[in-house]
Amino acid sequence: MFDKILIANRGEIAVRIIRACKELGIRTVAVYSKGDTDCLHVQLADEAICIGEAPSKESYLKIDRIISAAEVGDVEAIHPGYGFLAENAHFAEVCEGCNIKFIGPPSSVIKAMGDKVAARDAMRKAGVPVVPGSDGLVDSEGDALKIARKTGYPVIVKAAGGGGGCGMRVAHNDPSLVTGYHMARAEAERAFGNSAVYIEKYIENPRHIEFQILADRKGNMVHLGERDCSLQRRHQKLLEESPSPALTNDLRKKMGKMAIKAAQAVKYVNAGTVEFLLNPDGEFYFIEMNTRVQVEHPVTEEVTGIDIVEEQLRIAAGEELGYSQKDVQFTKAAIECRINAEDPFNNFQSSPGRIEFLHVPGGHGVRVDTHVYGGYVIPPHYDSLVAKLICYGRDRRMAMDRMSRALDEFIIRGIKTTLPLHQLILKDPNFRRGRYGTSFIDRLLIDRQPLVSSAKK
Amino acid sequence: MELDQIQTIITMMKENDLAEFAMEENGLKIHIKRSPENAQPTVTVSAPAAGTPPAALTAVAAAPATAPIPDLPAEDVKHITAPMVGTFYRAPSPEARPYVEIGAAVEEDTVVCIIEAMKVMNEIKAEMKGVITDVLAENSKPVEFGQKLFAVKPR
Secondary structure, X not given: OOOEEEEXXXXXHHHHHHHHHHHHOOEEEEEEEHHHOOOHHHHHOOEEEEEEOOOHHHOOOOHHHHHHHHHHOOOOEEEOXXXXXXXXXXXXXXXXXXXXXXXXXXHHHHHHHHOHXXXXXXXXXXXXXXXXXXXXXXXOHHHHHHHHHHHOOOEEEEEOOOOOOOOOEEEOOHHXXXXXXXXXXXXXXXXXXXXXXXXXXXXXXXXXXXXXXXXOOOOOEEEEEEEEEEEXXXXXXXXXXXXXXXXXXXXXXXXXXXXHHHHHHOXXXXXXXXXXXXXXXXXXXXXXXXXXXXXXXXXXXXXXOOOHHHHHHHHHOOOOOOOXXXXXXXXXXXXXXXXXXXXXXXXXXXXXXXXXXXXXXXXXXXXXXXXXXXXXXXXXXXXXXXXXXXXEEOOHXXXXXXXXXXXXXXXXXXXXXXXXXXXXXXXXXXXXXXXXXXXXXXXXXXXXXXXXXXXXX | OOHHHHHHHHHHHHHOOEEEEEEEEOOEEEEEEOOOOXXXXXXXXXOOOOOOXXXXXEEEEOOOOOOOOOOOOHHHOEEEEOOOOEEEEOOOXXXXXXXXXXXXXXXXXXXXXXXXXXXXXXXXXXXXXXXXXXXXXXXXXXXXXXXEEEEEEEO
16 A cells, blocks of 8 residues: 555545545645645645645646655655546656556556547447447538538537537537537637547437446456436536436446446546436437546445545555455445535526535435535635535435435535525425436526525525 | 733734743733744743732744844845745755855846756746845755745845
């Protein structure tokens, strides 16, 4: 096991990683920007090194400074968390070159899965179903029109160089495809420095089902079940749950096998997630693979009892998984609500600032992963995630009732948060019946305007 | 003596960078000691006895790490800070003399130290005109981004 590692991240995920390290007896080095001197991860780590000014590109994205900090801190490995450099193949390569273990898959695998078009290609070759669409990159307006007509509208133009909802445009006809094509390219260029795009059939109101994978360096691989992440707004996840109310046991087995097939096709190592779209007819298609630990990993941890960050550290240190698929038990149902510093009733406007009063819920079946504390000032430079509230129980009904109860107890004063929106979601009859897709949130905010107005009070 | 009076004294000590404070008033003795590493100052209070002399106050300034040039108002001091993370070296090699000592005049282009990062020795320039009044980082020790390396009296 490692003696000392560096966490190349901040906020709640840095706290999560430091906690796992403390439990394993690994000493920790945190890095922080000048905007994060009061952040909890800085206080919890054994050592902390300032690496730059507040903006991410002046600090958390500076590969040279992070490597310097790793050398100065004399660490054996770096955990990249999620976001920032977590899926940066070049960063993983630099670590490999400096003889620092990158806690994640090899840089070649990150590169293979980071190129969304190449990933689709690899999946097709491996016999994993992919969303119908372009065979490769789409280089011209003319090609875009040809492919869109062949695939059949509606289609979605997507950036090849990245995900997270950036560089995506849906088109229902020729004119909107032409504008969408150009806008997606421009956005992709700004977000990823790469304007390459491809086209897929747009599946209306699909469910977004992802499978958690763990693989050790010896090739042993398991999946830890699925997470239903269909509740999104503008392609950003708001709530995740497991098991998915949309899956039968049969479908779960089929999709699980496909997820393993996908990961094996690229010789995956460490923790990763294979994402599928599920259409109402029960057909599912691979869309992408995330080669990092994800925000919503606690959902799977509570369902299976497996500590995913600990497994990442063990795998990176060369240990074998020590268990096989039949040993993975799904004993609970779990739901996670992402509490963001945004005003859900004012177009999700950001709300950074000082947390004047904080009361975190507790009790049986309640878990809160957060880096905030009373008096903490949320800086404006980073993402708006304030806390993750995870509730679990023996079945979905128990998990939902606990979540409603915990949301009512949760008090965050001084900033606007999405807590009231989650309270609305948990009370929604369709959500409670497990009936929702990716357009659920938009409809909820429009249809339930009277409820929304009274929730504002 | 009330608790908030003691708190006020501690705050004043922090603000004026005092290391020790001792006071006697009507037999009540207070001795407060603070060290840079210690977050909590140690406070000793002894109860008054009958017929005691009036207040006697002594205060001792914190001992500085090296001998800086004194009597500089705060606004007159600028700092050369680390533009990167790495190991701080005062001289180009272990046998050579340091780039600058206290009292040295510097220009914008004067190399004041080396920060070693990823096996590369980076020469750090003063980027200001003035006189070095204090060396704030330790030779061959790690420094972080923004860490104060030298105090400079600008010209």
